Amino acid sequence: MVLRRLLLALLNDHRLLERLAEARPIRAAARLTAAALTRGLRLRDTFLRELKEEAKASGWSNEGRGKDKGRDP
Helix, strand or coil, X not given: CHHHHHHXXXXXXXXXXXXXXXXXXXXXXXXXXXXXXXHHHHHHHHXXXXXXXXXXXXXXXXXXXXXXXXXXX
């Protein structure tokens, strides 16, 4: 409980947050996070594109399959 209050007080300090944001380890972690998210989004987009192409090539039809199909009104 006391630790939580202390952490909240520190995180609400604008000067401390500015100094942390300028720190090399924090910037490196932010770069790694952004790179991982970007890579994940590209992987998802590639997977969905290939899945749609393969489904189309195999003759799978998407007719009658709307996004509201099978849901209760």
